[in-house]
Amino acid sequence: MSARNLFVASMLSALIVFPSAEANAAGETTDASLRSSYSAAETAREDAKTPAEMLAVIGQYETLAAAGHASSALRLGDIYLQGTLVDQDLNKAAANYQRAVDLGHTLALSKLGRSLLDAGRPEEAFTVYERAVREGVPGVSIVWAKLHLRNAFGAKSDPALGLSELERLWAEGEEQAGVALAEAYRVGSDGDTELKESIQILERLAQGGDPLATEKLALYYRQGYGVEGDLGKAISLYQEAVAKGRTSALIGLGTTQLKAGDGPAALASFQKAQDAGFKDVGLRIAVGHITKAFGSASNVQAGIDVLRPAAEAGDANYAKAALDLLADGKKFLLDIPKVMQTAEEAAANGDGGAASALMKFARQKPRLVDNPVEARKQYLEKYRDILPERALATEEVALVFEGRSSRAARPELSKLLGGYTGDTYQYGLQQVFFRDKEAYTYLVQQELSKLGVYSGPVSGRLSSRTIRAILRFCNSNGIYDECIHGPMRGTAMRQIVDAIGRARPAVDG
Secondary structure: OHHHHHHHHHHHHHOOOOOOEEEEOOOOEOOOOOOOHHHHHHHHHHHOOOOHHHHHHHHHHHHHHHHHHHHHHHHHHHHHOOOOOOOOOOHHHHHHHHHHHOOOOHHHHHHHHHHHHHHHHHHHHHHHHHHHHHOOOOOHHHHHHHHOOOOOHHHHOOHHHHHHHHHHHOOOOHHHHHHHHHHHHHOOOOOOHHHHHHHHHHHHHHOOHHHHHHHHHHHHHHHHHOOOOOOOHHHHHHHHHOOOOOOHHHHHHHHHHHHHHOOOHHHHHHHHHHHOOOHHHHHHHHHHHOOOOOOOHOOOOHHHHHHHHHHOOOOHHHHHHHHHHHHHHOOOHHHHHHHHHHHHHHHHHHHHHHHHHHHHHHHHHHHHOOOOOHHHHHHHHHHHHHOOHHHHHHHHHHHHHHOOOHHHHHHHHHHHHOOOOOHHHHHHHHHHHHHOHHHHHHHHHHHHHHOOOOOOOOOOOOOHHHHHHHHHHHHHHOOOHHHHHOOOOHHHHHHHHHHHHHHHHHHHO
């Protein structure tokens, strides 16, 4: 923005007074002077390069909104929501979206609801979305249903209502509801029937040319959701989605090509995604180079040259990746204190991945961290509530073994895992297996004793009696064919742990 335009923007904000004007549902006004001034403000916003210039633009929009211009209030909401050359302020965003609604811009209801959710005000958001549905805001019924399914409205969430609404919209021919319904069936599936219905919906939409449905269907074949996994089919579907204009499918395509072992093709797909504007793909490319995931196309130094400056400049995602890579044994120069500080700040703001990276780094690279065991304990205390289940179980199990013999650790492990449920228990028991086979055997003997399957001593020794008990347990849980080849094999262990995890609530609950 030129100095002259900045002066004009400031004067416009301070001096011009407009008569009030009526707006339609989209916030459009019939007042020609307001429309002209709004157009000038839009140009000034697009030209703004500094906070001072944006402040002047905000003054323009404030003057217009005060004169009754709903779209200006909406634009103020966008600026504060996105933090465009100003500090992000979700409550200011919500206040301005509310002002736009009050001025007659009913289409602003969906943005108001979104900003309230982001600001941690779910029950207010619920009321706003209910009104948007009643007033027929386009597309909001699908969003409203999906938010119910995600329990986004807190105590007011009703997943069953969200599912039934998607089913109604789909039955009435609303194709945009189809992908959401298919995803709801997949996530909430407890059997083959819903997965088959999900696949049928996606296939119908994909055959009709829907690129999003095609991309989703590719994921099913990649992961084996309700179908036999087929990486070749998944790659073909991702390529079809890209050809239909779904450029985000390039990321799934690259991921699948990596899984299929075609590193150079994966790199090419990721580079196309980056060229299309998906900035986060740059980190994937850098990590892929450093880990040599791209095979002959890998360039380790090129990856480091991207990763290191971004991590040291304070990018939390790059900082997490750098710590993870160093923890995994990759070697490159890094300002570790600075990068750890970035990760700590991200963790303090609720980033569980940053907390996980910090603990993993301190655990795997203790020589690079001051008082590493104490640091891990402090991280665990600070970030327990935001840690992913796997990271929590991994760290707590590791700390039990710290400074203890296998035999001394067993009672503490029993106590620790006794307080775990669900996936956390399964991750924890797996971690014990990887660290100490006798401690793992001890815990399995305990659980099988509780289940009445094992009656021998709980000693940690893999006796013939213990093996027979494990095989009986495997047989009763339909995994005998895996266990018979050796219950201490990795794949058998995971199935045994999963089966014990499912059985435990009936015993301990």
